[in-house]
Amino acid sequence: MLPLAAPFATANAAVTLDRVSRVYGSFAALRNVSLTLPEGASVVVLGENGAGKSTLLRMLAGLLTPSYGAVLLFGAPPREQLHRLAYMSHAPMLYDELTGAENLRYFAGLQASPASLTVEEALSRVGLDPALPRRVGEYSQGMRQRASLARVLLQQPDLLLLDEPFSNLDVSSARHMVELLGEYTTIANAEGRPRTLLLTTHQAELARPLAQTTITLEAGRLKPAAA
Amino acid sequence: MTYLGHLLAHLRKDLRLEWRARDSVNGMLFFALLVVVVFALAFDPTAYPTIARQISGGLLWVGLLFASMTALNQSWSRELRNGVLDAHRLAAAPASAFFAGKALANFLFVTAVEVVLAPVFAVLYNLHPLGRTSVLLVILPLGTWALVGNGTFFAALSLRTRNRELLLPLVLLPISAPALLAMIQATTAVLTGESEPGLWINLLIAYDIVFTTLCVLLFDFVLRED
Numbered sequence A: 001m002l003p004l005a006a007p008f009a010t011a012n013a014a015v016t017l018d019r020v021s022r023v024y025g026s027f028a029a030l031r032n033v034s035l036t037l038p039e040g041a042s043v044v045v046l047g048e049n050g051a052g053k054s055t056l057l058r059m060l061a062g063l064l065t066p067s068y069g070a071v072l073l074f075g076a077p078p079r080e081q082l083h084r085l086a087y088m089s090h091a092p093m094l095y096d097e098l099t100g101a102e103n104l105r106y107f108a109g110l111q112a113s114p115a116s117l118t119v120e121e122a123l124s125r126v127g128l129d130p131a132l133p134r135r136v137g138e139y140s141q142g143m144r145q146r147a148s149l150a151r152v153l154l155q156q157p158d159l160l161l162l163d164e165p166f167s168n169l170d171v172s173s174a175r176h177m178v179e180l181l182g183e184y185t186t187i188a189n190a191e192g193r194p195r196t197l198l199l200t201t202h203q204a205e206l207a208r209p210l211a212q213t214t215i216t217l218e219a220g221r222l223k224p225a226a227a
Numbered sequence B: 001m002t003y004l005g006h007l008l009a010h011l012r013k014d015l016r017l018e019w020r021a022r023d024s025v026n027g028m029l030f031f032a033l034l035v036v037v038v039f040a041l042a043f044d045p046t047a048y049p050t051i052a053r054q055i056s057g058g059l060l061w062v063g064l065l066f067a068s069m070t071a072l073n074q075s076w077s078r079e080l081r082n083g084v085l086d087a088h089r090l091a092a093a094p095a096s097a098f099f100a101g102k103a104l105a106n107f108l109f110v111t112a113v114e115v116v117l118a119p120v121f122a123v124l125y126n127l128h129p130l131g132r133t134s135v136l137l138v139i140l141p142l143g144t145w146a147l148v149g150n151g152t153f154f155a156a157l158s159l160r161t162r163n164r165e166l167l168l169p170l171v172l173l174p175i176s177a178p179a180l181l182a183m184i185q186a187t188t189a190v191l192t193g194e195s196e197p198g199l200w201i202n203l204l205i206a207y208d209i210v211f212t213t214l215c216v217l218l219f220d221f222v223l224r225e226d
Helices: A053-060 A100-108 A119-125 A141-153 A171-186 A204-210 B003-021 B023-043 B049-090 B095-124 B133-157 B164-192 B198-224
Strands: A013-024 A027-038 A042-047 A068-073 A085-088 A159-163 A196-201 A213-218 A221-225
Touching (some): A013 A053, A027 A053, A027 A196, A027 A221, A042 A053, A042 A204, A053 A068, A053 A159, A053 A196, A085 A141, A085 B049, A100 A119, A100 A141, A119 A141, A141 A159, A141 A171, A159 A171, A171 A196, A171 A204, A196 A204, B003 B049, B023 B095, B049 B095, B049 B133, B049 B198, B133 B164, B133 B198, B164 B198
Parallel strands (some): A042 A196, A042 A213, A085 A159
Antiparallel strands (some): A013 A027, A213 A221
């Protein structure tokens, strides 16, 4: 049925896209994309600017609805699985006027279940000092990116969606992030099931250690590629 | 976390953001004071105390309405910056608690402006209410809630439009007209002592209940819409 279904035929699907298109006016950001990813997959989505990577991730996060086709996460529409996913976009999704710790505490309180990590643990893991009194507005781009990663790691979600996570990081910070994400995919969730990671990047080399599977988007269409 | 817990978390966050940025309250206060002073200079209300009593209610509420609109847009702009609104759209917390927390915060900001503005207004317009002044303590919060409850909702509704600063007054003013009429008439009734404000206060209460209920029920659609 789907271009990438065969390698994952026996696994439970974490992500299923069935002939999904997203159209903005007369422009199609995604065209007839079909895809199945099993639980535990670690997938890197490559593509040029405007290839549809961010649209794909926003759709998986339930922030966009497909113009055509269907999106399922763990067998249900994304909006019904919000408690199982976390999404990190280009923007840090944090308040400039609050410190990193204040931001994380606030967002942790908005989730359905208590956070799996403490705010201090999450910030320390990404290399930020939890006691740092500086507000996010005073952070460097790289620090914002790391604070944003700490926010999504708080819940230790079953599905982690990251849009260009390395874009503002220097090479050593990016490598540290790759290590962190590598650890994340190896640790099972509370039910003993593997966690799924899907990230977009145009820095293919950096993401290589995470790329159990690599897929490429070109002008909104999916091109399967070898890992 | 309970619904009330979520609401208080949002309220605390908005109060903290405003405390640190101080852009909403300062902007509103400056604007409202400017309106009051400009009208005082234009009409010389101290020379005509009777006329001053008759028009003061209208001047006060129109000034507050326009001032609050600057803050309403500002309060949502913070959620757009850095894509924070997406984090709210993905959160499990009820969307209506997010709305209610923000509306309450805006209510407190406008109330703070009123606390500063009221004595200045009374002095500049040489106001000596002829009715029961204590009734103003009922009219002011009811009128303020009518402005910020709807205003917070419609500011959110116009968030994703290109001309949101223009759209908000275009949508909010017609919808607020009944409330504006009620709050002006009730305030004028207290200032002139010529009639009872009861009917207008009841209208304000009904308006607040109906529109707050609608805003709370519909906010989830406003927030989640892509």
